[in-house]
Amino acid sequence: MGKITNEELLQKINAKFDQQITVVGEPYGLLTVETSRDHIIDLLDFLKNDTVMQFIFLTDITGIHYPEQANPIGIIYHLHSLVNNVRIRIKVFLPADDYHIPTATTVWNGANWMERETYDFFGVIFDGHPDLRRILNVDDMTAFPMRKEFPLEDPNRVDKKDYFFGR
Numbered sequence: 001m002g003k004i005t006n007e008e009l010l011q012k013i014n015a016k017f018d019q020q021i022t023v024v025g026e027p028y029g030l031l032t033v034e035t036s037r038d039h040i041i042d043l044l045d046f047l048k049n050d051t052v053m054q055f056i057f058l059t060d061i062t063g064i065h066y067p068e069q070a071n072p073i074g075i076i077y078h079l080h081s082l083v084n085n086v087r088i089r090i091k092v093f094l095p096a097d098d099y100h101i102p103t104a105t106t107v108w109n110g111a112n113w114m115e116r117e118t119y120d121f122f123g124v125i126f127d128g129h130p131d132l133r134r135i136l137n138v139d140d141m142t143a144f145p146m147r148k149e150f151p152l153e154d155p156n157r158v159d160k161k162d163y164f165f166g167r
Contacts, residue, residue: 003084003085003086004052004053004081004084004086005086006026006029006031006086009031009053009086010031010033012050013033013043013047016046017035017039017042017043020035020036020039020043021033021035021039021043022034022035030087030089031086031089032088032089032090032091033088033089033091034092034093035090035091036092037094037101037102040075040092040101040104041102041104041107043090044079044090044104044107045107047079047088048079048107048108052084053081054081054082054083054084055079055080055081055088056082056083057079057080057082058078058079058104058107058111059079059080059087060076060077060078060114061075061078061104061115061118062076062114062118063075063076063118063121063122064076065147065148067147067148067149069093070095070096071093071094071095072093072094073094073122073123073124073147074091074092074093075091075092075093075094075101075118075124076089076090076091077089077090077091077092077104094124099122099123099124100124101124101125101126102126102127102128103115103126103127103128103129103130105129105130106128112129112130112131115129115132116131116132116133116134116135117135119132119133119134119135120134120135120136121144121146122146122147123144123147
């Protein structure tokens with residue numbers, strides 16, 4: 001089959017999810033859209049099961065943290081349509097102190113480990129996940145290392161004093 005364009009892809013998405021999708025842009029030709037956590041599973045299911053688009057490959061699920069924003073934690077989904085040779089990025093931003101989002105394991109079984117990794121590093125709770133526990137960090141760890149909540153350097157380090165560098 002031939003490649004579908006980002007415009008055709010966006011038309012199909014807007015026809016089904018009119019006011020629920022916001023177009024963020026097309027950096028490097030990668031269509032990027034944003035939606036809410038209430039509509040993410042419906043959108044993912046539609047993209048996977050549509051007979052024309054066929055985004056059957058979930059490339060990645062990851063998180064980002066922008067501490068200065070009102071919705072600081074974002075979940076990013078990368079999908080690939082192998083049939084049409086086109087990719088899409090979907091973003092969902094979560095409000096502060098409510099880091100819950102429905103699991104994508106109902107759409108792709110492979111989302112299991114990606115969601116566990118995102119939970120492990122960002123603290124996002126994937127509601128309905130079959131086995132949400134830490135995957136790379138120790139089980140008794142209380143922090144989430146990819147959140148920008150800690151200073152970059154220890155202010156008490158003695159080897160970073162200015163007089164050691166002739167300042």
